[in-house]
Amino acid sequence: MNGPYDAVVVGAGFAGITAARDLVDRGRSVVILEAGPRIGGRTYARPFAGREDLMAELGGSWVNRDLQPGIRREIQRYGIALAEDVAPGSAAFITDGVLRSFPVPGSEIGDLERIVGHLRDASKRIAPSQRLSSQPIRDLDVSVDEFIAPLDLGPATRDLLYATIAWYTGADPREASMLSFIAQTAGFGHSPYGFASALTERFVGGAGTLLDSMVDQSRLEIRLHHHVARIEQTAAGVTVRTRDGQSVEARSCVVAAPTNVLRHIDFSPGLSDEKRNFLAANHQGRAYKPSMVVRNVPPRPFALGMGALQAICLGHEFADGSSLLKGFGGEGAAKLDPTNREQVEAAVREYYPDAEVLAVDAHDWNTDPLFDGTHRIDRPGQAYDFLRAMNEPEDRVVFAGTDVDDSVWRTWMEGAVNSGYRAADGVSVILGR
Numbered sequence: 001m002n003g004p005y006d007a008v009v010v011g012a013g014f015a016g017i018t019a020a021r022d023l024v025d026r027g028r029s030v031v032i033l034e035a036g037p038r039i040g041g042r043t044y045a046r047p048f049a050g051r052e053d054l055m056a057e058l059g060g061s062w063v064n065r066d067l068q069p070g071i072r073r074e075i076q077r078y079g080i081a082l083a084e085d086v087a088p089g090s091a092a093f094i095t096d097g098v099l100r101s102f103p104v105p106g107s108e109i110g111d112l113e114r115i116v117g118h119l120r121d122a123s124k125r126i127a128p129s130q131r132l133s134s135q136p137i138r139d140l141d142v143s144v145d146e147f148i149a150p151l152d153l154g155p156a157t158r159d160l161l162y163a164t165i166a167w168y169t170g171a172d173p174r175e176a177s178m179l180s181f182i183a184q185t186a187g188f189g190h191s192p193y194g195f196a197s198a199l200t201e202r203f204v205g206g207a208g209t210l211l212d213s214m215v216d217q218s219r220l221e222i223r224l225h226h227h228v229a230r231i232e233q234t235a236a237g238v239t240v241r242t243r244d245g246q247s248v249e250a251r252s253c254v255v256a257a258p259t260n261v262l263r264h265i266d267f268s269p270g271l272s273d274e275k276r277n278f279l280a281a282n283h284q285g286r287a288y289k290p291s292m293v294v295r296n297v298p299p300r301p302f303a304l305g306m307g308a309l310q311a312i313c314l315g316h317e318f319a320d321g322s323s324l325l326k327g328f329g330g331e332g333a334a335k336l337d338p339t340n341r342e343q344v345e346a347a348v349r350e351y352y353p354d355a356e357v358l359a360v361d362a363h364d365w366n367t368d369p370l371f372d373g374t375h376r377i378d379r380p381g382q383a384y385d386f387l388r389a390m391n392e393p394e395d396r397v398v399f400a401g402t403d404v405d406d407s408v409w410r411t412w413m414e415g416a417v418n419s420g421y422r423a424a425d426g427v428s429v430i431l432g433r
């Protein structure tokens with residue numbers, strides 16, 4: 001059927017599927033249009049290229065049930081199995097151009113203490129249970145250099161902070177607004193390094209196990225290979241048209257595609273000027289995450305610093321002494337082809353000089369036209385107003401997705417789920433008018 005549905009949802013990631021599932025649970029008729037050949041969007045697990053006995057998690061993987069209420073609720077509802085990571089052991093840091101086993105030299109321990117305190121104090125101004133754009137925190141929407149200016153930090157401490165922000169954002173750390181980073185610090189128990197220590201649980205079989213359960217149990221109708229090109233609204237409803245000329249009629253629409261690709265959808269009538277201005281330029285989040293099979297590294301490695309990869313975490317240790325590691329870098333901090341074994345090996349050797357990378361696998365989210373980047377990272381001065389603007393509906397159309405999630409969990413899977421809940425509530429209001 002091509003409608004009229006109560007709602008049409010654009011994008012079958014966590015946000016779109018959560019919104020559709022909630023609406024179907026409320027007795028609404030819903031169809032999801034997904035441009036790609038699979039569901040899951042920026043969560044993507046598949047056999048490791050060249051090592052099909054392993055699974056590569058190429059997008060979102062880590063969650064925390066204690067801190068993330070939406071993920072906790074969904075996992076409990078569907079009885080999804082999670083596995084706990086082992087704690088890191090052999091740490092390596094590159095700060096101020098030096099490879100170290102402690103992040104900063106002894107002379108900067110006081111600086112380290114001050115930046116951690118400064119971040120924690122800023123995060124305590126944010127209430128994790130409330131919408132970010134409703135809180136008086138616009139002054140935190142600044143660059144890292146503006147944020148740390150009063151502290152006069154030493155070079156190693158500054159590099160440690162830059163590396164942490166680059167790890168989280170995949171951006172040049174000096175070009176990213178601090179608001180999201182400080183907000184997530186609030187989410188992770190007001191702990192600046194909370195995301196490193198608290199994100200220790202992963203879905204057994206990948207995040208798709210949860211999404212598949214949501215789709216199957218609520219019998220969601222999903223049409224793959226339906227690339228939405230135009231969304232038209234009239235007083236009576238919404239017509240969503242795909243690139244290849246198909247159309248679906250509905251009384252409302254949830255747009256849950258990544259914000260970097262929204263400028264390729266033709267909205268009629270056009271979006272508000274504010275939304276259009278924000279969406280005209282790419283955001284800064286251009287991360288890469290190579291999965292790699294490595295040997296000759298110390299037990300349970302963890303690396304952080306201003307190398308070609310800004311972080312390396314353990315995925316799994318094998319009986320033969322090799323390890324599955326995840327690297328994190330971003331185009332903004334250093335150029336690297338995450339699918340090139342030699343380049344990835346050189347990057348790992350900056351931290352672990354004897355390392356041998358046997359195989360590497362990655363998805364290039366930045367050149368994939370359905371994403372054109374990773375999670376949304378705003379420029380300084382744009383994060384706060386972007387959230388406020390994007391969470392305003394356009395008559396019968398509401399926006400969802402982790403990129404627009406107006407909570408401390410923005411950018412994470414929790415943010416996508418949260419925005420899905422909110423979108424379903426927004427659509428319910430529209431349908432009840």
Ligand SMILES: Cc1cc2nc3c(=O)[nH]c(=O)nc-3n(C[C@H](O)[C@H](O)[C@H](O)COP(=O)(O)OP(=O)(O)OC[C@H]3O[C@@H](n4cnc5c(N)ncnc54)[C@H](O)[C@@H]3O)c2cc1C
Nearest residue numbers: 011013014015035041042060061062228401402412413416
């Ligand atoms: C490398 C990487 C690592 C990450 N690590 C973590 C982590 O460890 N933990 C965590 O919680 N989060 C992590 N994240 C973030 C997490 O994956 C995302 O927050 C979440 O998956 C986003 O879900 P979403 O529904 O908002 O968007 P998406 O999953 O991107 O879904 C949007 C969908 O819209 C589709 N689409 C695009 N254009 C169109 C169109 N025109 N018509 C129809 N459909 C369209 C896309 O194909 C996509 O399927 C990571 C992300 C990346 C990229």
